[in-house]
Amino acid sequence: MAGFQSLPGFREFYPEDFSRRQQIFRTWRQAAQAYGFQEYDAPVLEPLELYTTKSGDEIEGQLFSFTDKGGRDVALRPEMTPTVCRMVGAKAGALKRPIKWFSIAEFYRYERAQKGRLRAFNQFNADIFGEAGPEAEIELIALLIQCLAGFGLTKDDFYVRLSDRDLWFFYLEALGFNDAQARGILGAIDRYEKMGDDAFKGYAETHGELDADRKAKVLAFLKIKSLGELEAALAPYQSDKLAARLADWRKVLDGVGAMGLADFITVDLGVVRGLAYYTGFVFEAFDRKGDLRALAGGGRYNDLIKKLGYADLPAVGFAIGDVTTGLLIEQRGLAPKHATAPDVFVVLGGEAERKAAFADIRALRAAGWRVEYPFKDAAFGKQFKAAAESGAKLALIYGGDELAKGVVKIRDMSDRSEREVPRAEVVDAVRTALAGR
RNA sequence: GCGAUCAUAGCUCAGUUGGUUAGAGCACAAGAUUGUGGAUCUUGGGGUCGCGGGUUCGAAUCCCGUUGGUCGCCCCA
Numbered sequence: 371m372a373g374f375q376s377l378p379g380f381r382e383f384y385p386e387d388f389s390r391r392q393q394i395f396r397t398w399r400q401a402a403q404a405y406g407f408q409e410y411d412a413p414v415l416e417p418l419e420l421y422t423t424k425s426g427d428e429i430e431g432q433l434f435s436f437t438d439k440g441g442r443d444v445a446l447r448p449e450m451t452p453t454v455c456r457m458v459g460a461k462a463g464a465l466k467r468p469i470k471w472f473s474i475a476e477f478y479r480y481e482r483a484q485k486g487r488l489r490a491f492n493q494f495n496a497d498i499f500g501e502a503g504p505e506a507e508i509e510l511i512a513l514l515i516q517c518l519a520g521f522g523l524t525k526d527d528f529y530v531r532l533s534d535r536d537l538w539f540f541y542l543e544a545l546g547f548n549d550a551q552a553r554g555i556l557g558a559i560d561r562y563e564k565m566g567d568d569a570f571k572g573y574a575e576t577h578g579e580l581d582a583d584r585k586a587k588v589l590a591f592l593k594i595k596s597l598g599e600l601e602a603a604l605a606p607y608q609s610d611k612l613a614a615r616l617a618d619w620r621k622v623l624d625g626v627g628a629m630g631l632a633d634f635i636t637v638d639l640g641v642v643r644g645l646a647y648y649t650g651f652v653f654e655a656f657d658r659k660g661d662l663r664a665l666a667g668g669g670r671y672n673d674l675i676k677k678l679g680y681a682d683l684p685a686v687g688f689a690i691g692d693v694t695t696g697l698l699i700e701q702r703g704l705a706p707k708h709a710t711a712p713d714v715f716v717v718l719g720g721e722a723e724r725k726a727a728f729a730d731i732r733a734l735r736a737a738g739w740r741v742e743y744p745f746k747d748a749a750f751g752k753q754f755k756a757a758a759e760s761g762a763k764l765a766l767i768y769g770g771d772e773l774a775k776g777v778v779k780i781r782d783m784s785d786r787s788e789r790e791v792p793r794a795e796v797v798d799a800v801r802t803a804l805a806g807r
Numbered sequence: 808g809c810g811a812u813c814a815u816a817g818c819u820c821a822g823u824u825g826g827u828u829a830g831a832g833c834a835c836a837a838g839a840u841u842g843u844g845g846a847u848c849u850u851g852g853g854g855u856c857g858c859g860g861g862u863u864c865g866a867a868u869c870c871c872g873u874u875g876g877u878c879g880c881c882c883c884a
Contacts, residue, residue, distance in 0.1 A: 375857090375875065425884065431808090432882070449884045477884095482808085484878065645884060663883085689884085719842080750842045758844040769842065781843080788843090 379481075379489025391492070393706050394692050394699070395474050397520040398494040402472040405513045407496055410471050412453045418443040420452045423678060424647065434478045434489075446478035450495040451671070451687065452678065458499050459680025467500035470509070486663040486694040497687030502672070504618040506686045507651050508625035514655060514666055514688055515634045518695070522704045528657050528665060531638035532622070535669070536650045537615045538642060541591060544607040545584050551577050556642045559592060563640050592640050597623055600637060622651065647671050653688070657698050665698065666690035711761030713804055715783075716743035717753045719769035727768040730778070730796045737797050739804070758783060764803055766796070 376382055383391055402409070418435050435445035447453060450473055458469055473495050483489060496513055498506040511530060518528050535556070542552040554573040561569035570580060580588075594600050597619060604612050619637075626635050643652045652669030656662070668688020675683045699705050716731055718724045727743065734741045742760055744753055750769075757765045767779035767788075777790040780799055791799040 378875070421884085428882095429884080432884085451884070479883085481882070482880095483876090484880095487883075643884090647884090667884090717843080747841085749840060751840055751844080754843045755845070765843090767842085771842080783844080786844080 377489070379483040381488065381490065389710070390696065390699075390705050391692060393521075394695060395492075395494075398472075398474060398517050398690070401513060401516040401520050402494070402496060405470070405509065405516070407470045407472040407513070410454070410457065410473050411475065412447075412450070412457065412473070414447055414476070415444050416447050416453060418445045420456070420678075421445055421448065424452045424674065425645075432479055432481055434480050447475075448477055448479045450475060450477070450493065450689065451497075451674070454495065454497055454687075455675045455678050455680070455685070458497075458685075459675045459678060459683065462499075462675075462681040462683055465500075468506065469499040470496075471499075472496040486691075486697060488693055492692040493689045494692075495687060495689045497685060499675075499683055499685045501686075502684040504621040504651070505625070506684075507622050507653075507670070508629075510668065510686055510688055511622070511626055511635065511653060512629050512631060514653070514668070514690065515631050517690055518655065518665065518698075519634075521695075521699050523698065523702065525633040526658060527698065527702060528634070528655055530635045530653050530655045531641045532635055532651065532653045533637075533639050533641035533643075534615060534619070534651050535642055535648045537612070537619075538591075538639065540609060540611045540615060541604070541607075542588075544609055544612065545587060547584075553646075555580075555588060559588070559640060560642050562592065594637060594639055596637055600639075618651075643667060643669060645669075647674050647677070649673055651686070655690070657701075662694050662697055665694050710740065711763075712742040713739040713762065714741045714764045714766055714800060715753075715757035715760050715762035716741065717750060717757060717765050717767045717769075718743060718747065719750075719773075720747055723768040723770065723773060726773055727766075730766070730768075730793065733797055734800060737801070739800060764800060766800075 381387070399409070418430065418433070421429050421433060429448075430445075433445040433448055435443065438444050454471065454473070458465065458471070474492065475495070476490055476492050478490050480489065481487065494517060496510060498510060511532070514530060538556055538559070539549075539552050542555055547555060551573075554577050558569040558573050570585070573580060591603055594603060600619065601616065604616060623632075623635070623637075626632060641652055641654050642648075643654070648669040649672045650670035653667070654664045655666040656664055666688055668686070670684070670686045672684045675681060675685060696705075714734060716727055718727055724743075724747070731741050731743060742762065744756060748756075754765065762783055765781040765783055767781060769779070772779050772790065775790070776793055778793050778796050778799075779788050779790050780803060781788045782803065
């Protein structure tokens with residue numbers, strides 16, 4: 371293969387791929403707009419510090435970062451959250467609450483590509499700022515579900531697992547763990563699904579072996595799958611903090627249920643997500659068959675905007691990626707069949723007819739119709755074949771006979787019916803013929 | 808960063824123990840067919856066999872390296 375290759379983990383979008391990506395973006399954008407979110411965009415290149423402040427210096431290894439010609443340390447954005455926090459933080463006082471924003475953008479991570487993960491990918495991000503209550507979670511979880519259901523995916527295709535980092539901390543506190551120990555336990559929980567019991571090895575090394583009684587309680591908590599079980603597990607503990615979390619859990623599950631989405635959501639405390647900055651509910655969407663990476667993930671991050679140097683503003687958000695979503699849509703046969711077909715294919719008798727047709731072609735296009743015609747003169751048979759292959763709904767026939775009569779023949783490609791209309795009425799006739807299609 | 812595996816036409820692939828000028832289907836283009844449909848038939852374009860080196864009289868084939876894809880580990884915002 372001569373010439374150049376694209377960089378590893380970066381995709382080229384040929385028209386067929388592009389139309390599939392457009393379907394994904396369109397579905398997300400429709401969902402967000404229906405939920406009353408406003409779209410924004412932001413720089414692709416950011417100061418490196420924006421990410422090291424949020425995630426620590428180790429993050430640099432996963433970034434496309436470099437020093438620019440002005441000596442600034444910069445990075446291609448690996449995520450939207452710090453940027454949108456800066457944007458909202460900078461104008462927090464002037465923005466009407468609740469702030470409901472979304473974006474569709476490309477992100478870059480310097481990692482080895484694998485199934486469902488590339489170095490350049492697109493994400494839909496939705497966030498709500500300025501609402502501390504669980505109403506924000508209800509809105510976002512419902513939007514997340516619509517962002518997948520909008521493709522025709524159902525409760526049999528995907529589900530959302532809901533968990534809560536604060537609840538874990540309060541529960542572990544009630545069991546007598548200190549803060550550092552609690553973080554160690556959460557780290558183990560994050561790995562437990564994949565590694566099983568070995569997940570607790572790291573904890574044992576730093577904090578000593580976990581006693582059997584408390585380990586059993588942690589594992590039982592981990593296996594909780596419903597609100598009822600959760601209430602039962604917390605009943606023995608007298609804690610205002612736990613009671614308050616439980617009240618929020620009831621609100622979220624009630625709200626999502628009242629929207630008719632109960633079948634899409636499960637209580638699953640096994641989800642804690644690696645990120646230390648989450649402060650409350652966390653949630654992830656997965657395909658039911660479980661052979662793909664996470665489809666989407668998010669949660670509450672009430673402290674992040676303050677940490678970045680702005681106001682103390684509560685926030686919840688999630689992101690959903692185009693790679694895994696595209697794989698799932700493909701698997702379920704929900705990808706669009708083929709790219710857009712023309713509305714009208716113009717059949718030309720010859721050079722004189724071509725010239726005569728050009729004015730009408732331009733007028734039809736100006737009216738918004740998608741119009742195609744052959745660049746080179748060809749037999750009528752070939753042109754009709756091309757018209758059929760293009761998927762056009764109508765063919766307009768400009769032949770010598772028609773022009774001599776001052777008419778154009780309109781052929782409906784689906785039922786092969788034809789009729790003649792005066793040339794002056796072509797645009798109206800096309801509009802009538804395509805009405806309701 | 809580590810490991811496994813793969814790489815032949817735009818796509819899917821064949822290519823014998825190493826042996827003449829590397830093939831097929833699909834796709835694309837032209838013709839049969841200058842007034843009516845996705846068919847059929849004929850023909851054509853398209854390859855430094857990923858790239859570089861080595862072994863050999865001779866390499867798509869064997870060896871080494873490298874680049875890229877895929878899958879996994881680490882990580883996963």
